[in-house]
Amino acid sequence: VQIHRLPSYHCTSSSSTSSSSTSSSPPPPPDSPGRRLSFRSTHGSRDMSLRITRYTGAQSCHPVPKVRAAVSERGAAITAVTFNSSLLTPINVSVDPTIQVVRTQEKEQIKGLNNRFASFIDKVRYLEQQNKMLETKWSVLKEQTDAASNIEPMLKSYILGLEQxxxxxxxxxxxxxxxxxxxxxxxxxxxxxxxxxxxxxxxxxxxxxxxxxxxxxxxxxxxxxxxxxxxxxxxxxxxxxxxxxxxxxxxxxxxxxxxxxxxxxxxxxxxxxxxxxxxxxxxxxxxxxxxxxxxxxxxxxxxxxxxxxxxxxxxxxxxxxxxxxxxxxxxxxxxxxxxxxxVVSLEGQITEAERRGEDAVKEARFRILELEQALQKTKQDMTLQLKQYQELMNVKLSLDIEISTYMKLLEGEEQSHHSVWMSFLLSLSFLRRCHLAAVFARHLFGQGYEAGAGHLTVHLTDALPQTVLLWSKVGRVRGLHPGLSL
CATH class of the missing domain: 1.10.287 (Helix Hairpins)
Incomplete structure (x- = not known):
């Protein structure tokens, strides 16, 4: 999924109309009745904002002076976001006595989800830092290996000189x-x-x-x-x-x-x-x-x-x-x-020379042993680091697979049904009583998530590279994986 900077539209529709239109009206105020779902994501230097708002009254489509989200795969043409207008029909909103409790629970769940996303982003950053550190260690170990290979002929020549x-x-x-x-x-x-x-x-x-x-x-x-x-x-x-x-x-x-x-x-x-x-x-x-x-x-x-x-x-x-x-x-x-x-002097000199030769040979053997031990330790460290690197690559592969799964979940329905996924997002605020939004969020973000009322916003920004932040009225929810984009 790629992010493209496009004009952003604020889309509304009436209960009897199933098509969408564009106009140059300004966006509705933040305190207007209705629910707004927006996402913010960064990918490189791109900034994208998708804002989806459902109003209880008659709705219309307003162009927003921001950006529009478009999805393209494998160089496909940019497709505008369309919505099923039947899902935007007003519903009978009645006062539920447990709405405050549900909202409080949703806020707590959103906070927990936000913390999970933040920890997940920190883990990804930590893994990237570990990856860079392992690459640096790998390059250093390669240089050390080359240096050891250069030292070995020097030691051989030194030992040959001592033998001579x-x-x-x-x-x-x-x-x-x-x-x-x-x-x-x-x-x-x-x-x-x-x-x-x-x-x-x-x-x-x-x-x-x-x-x-x-x-x-x-x-x-x-x-x-x-x-x-x-x-x-x-x-x-x-x-x-x-x-x-x-x-x-x-x-x-x-x-x-x-x-x-x-x-x-x-x-x-x-x-x-x-x-x-x-x-x-x-x-x-x-x-x-x-x-x-x-x-x-x-x-x-x-x-x-x-x-x-x-x-x-x-x-x-x-x-x-x-x-x-x-x-x-x-x-x-x-x-x-x-x-x-x-003769005594010569014997002393011979003994001293033999002692110096033996000391030199012992020192050379000790240095060779130290170098061999260091080389063995380096090989073991390299093997351990390669193992850790392989484990990290396996983790990265699993994360990539998970990201790909999330991406397929996010974009698959768009390509086949033209914004069915957006309809789900619009329906999250309406389906809190039957907890379908919670089931979808658990599948998308993990356990402990349930849909709730309020404005959800996703912003793409350059301030935090490779990070997707999910916001609502109650605050930050969680950061998405760097590979996830809209």
Whole structure:
């Protein structure tokens, strides 16, 4: 149903006339006897006012300087509103004692209907706001999904960089382990050499001690031999003195004795010669013994001196080698300590790098987990919002179906019977006793509605878009659905 701005007519008819006419008379005053039914609805920027009034006296048709309601469907031509004049015939109005009670009830029912229409309009507005909010959330979630998809390659590249750093640190660790093993081998080699030199030094010291013992024993032998030589020399001197004394005594004893010995072999005994020979023999033995002892001691001394010099040279060389080895050992110990410190530092760096790598990997995994959780939550929220949106769409569809039903109820009879629906509206004020108006209103607006007397007005205005307001003398009745128009 579409709303068109047309000239509005105030239509009246006499009891004996069934046709409608137009004139340029002004509209009747508001306090004139009769009943007026008017609707006000807004649809975009269109303003439509339909005013239907029934008068108790003779009626005529007056043009109203407002708008006329026309109904067109699917681009159909505009059709003027026509009424069944038989329904506009005056009726016998009698005073009903319960009219005030009925009017009060109708007023209360109209108020309740007005409140229901207002709540229905508020609900529609709320649903529209929720729809817009869901569309906004949907667009934001789409942007967030795109952003998440952009973050994922960044995270993958960051993780790849961390893995490359981890591989580099692993290779560096392997290289340092190889260097460390080489250093340990060198240290073991130097340690073996040092132990070998220590053994050589110990052997040299032991040999030196043995040689010193030999020198001491040779020196003691020499001293003993010197003592023996001096003793033998003294003994030789003593024997010489003794022999000389005996020889002198013998010569003195034989000086005064003359012995004549005659032998047959005619051999003479030369004692001087014998003594000289014995003396020469002993002297020769003593000389040879002394020379032999001196030569032996001299050879032994020379041999010991040479051996001592050789041992001294070897000792000096050994001391020099020991000093060199000590310096080398000290240098190697310093190098080993430096290498150990370097190894400890490198191990600390490797541990720190591994820890940083593990922390980075853990942080990346935690961020990935957070992003996955956020993505999962976003998907769940999106699913929930889609579900809510689907529910809202279902509600909207049901409302559209209800609106379409109302529209068909409103316009179906117009197209088929030419304003039968308007006749119903005109008859609402006359059928309050039999409650047909209440039945129609319940079907159209819900439970709790009953027709009543008074002026009903529907106004279309731009002040409240997509809202149809139903008014009467007692005030606002209710707002129609935004899709409903006249």
């Amino acid at each position: 750093q981890l591989d580099f640190h692993n290779q560096e660790k392997q290289r340092l382990d190889m260097e460390n093993s080489v250093m340990h081998k060198n240290v073991d080699d130097y340690k073996n050499r040092y132990e070998k030199e220590i053994h050589m030094r110990t052997d040299a010291e032991n040999e030196f001690v043995m040689l010193k013992k030999d020198v001491d024993s040779g020196y003691m032998s020499r001293v003993e031999l010197d003592d023996r030589v001096s003793g033998l020399a003294e003994e030789l001197d003593f024997l010489k003195t003794l022999y000389d004394t005996e020889l002198r005594e013998l010569q003195e004893s034989l000086k005064d004795t003359s012995v004549v010995v005659e032998m047959d072999n005619s051999r003479a005994l030369d004692m001087d010669q014998i003594v000289a020979e014995v003396k020469a023999q002993y002297e020769d033995v003593a000389t040879r013994s002394r020379e032999e002892v001196e030569r032996w001691y001299k050879d032994k001394f020379n041999q010991m001196s040479a051996q001592a010099e050789l041992n001294s040279d070897e000792m000096r060389n050994t001391k020099a080698e020991m000093a060199e080895l000590k310096r080398m050992i000290s240098r190697l110990q310093n190098e080993i300590q430096a290498l150990k410190n370097q």
